[in-house]
Amino acid sequence: MNPSGAPELACDQCGCRWFDRTGGNACYECGAEVTAENLAEIEQALTQFAAARQAAKNSGSGFPAPPDHHFHLEPS
Ligand SMILES: [Zn+2]
Numbered sequence: 447m448n449p450s451g452a453p454e455l456a457c458d459q460c461g462c463r464w465f466d467r468t469g470g471n472a473c474y475e476c477g478a479e480v481t482a483e484n485l486a487e488i489e490q491a492l493t494q495f496a497a498a499r500q501a502a503k504n505s506g507s508g509f510p511a512p513p514d515h516h517f518h519l520e521p522s
Pocket residue numbers: 457458459460461462473474475476477478
């Protein structure tokens with residue numbers, strides 16, 4: 447997961463996310479080919495992500511707020 451929360455295509459072999467999308471969908475790092483299964487997977491993930499984002503937008507609540515890490519629990 448990247449910071450924006452959007453799903454990314456990751457390599458099955460080395461786990462990297464540096465696919466060369468211009469060179470026939472092969473992993474930039476280890477050269478493993480992206481399978482049709484991989485592509486279907488990421489496409490589905492992206493579709494679900496877009497739908498969830500749209501739903502959140504429509505409900506007006508946006509994404510759930512992240513935990514608040516700004517409080518301090520220091521001993522007094
Ligand atoms: Zn790889």
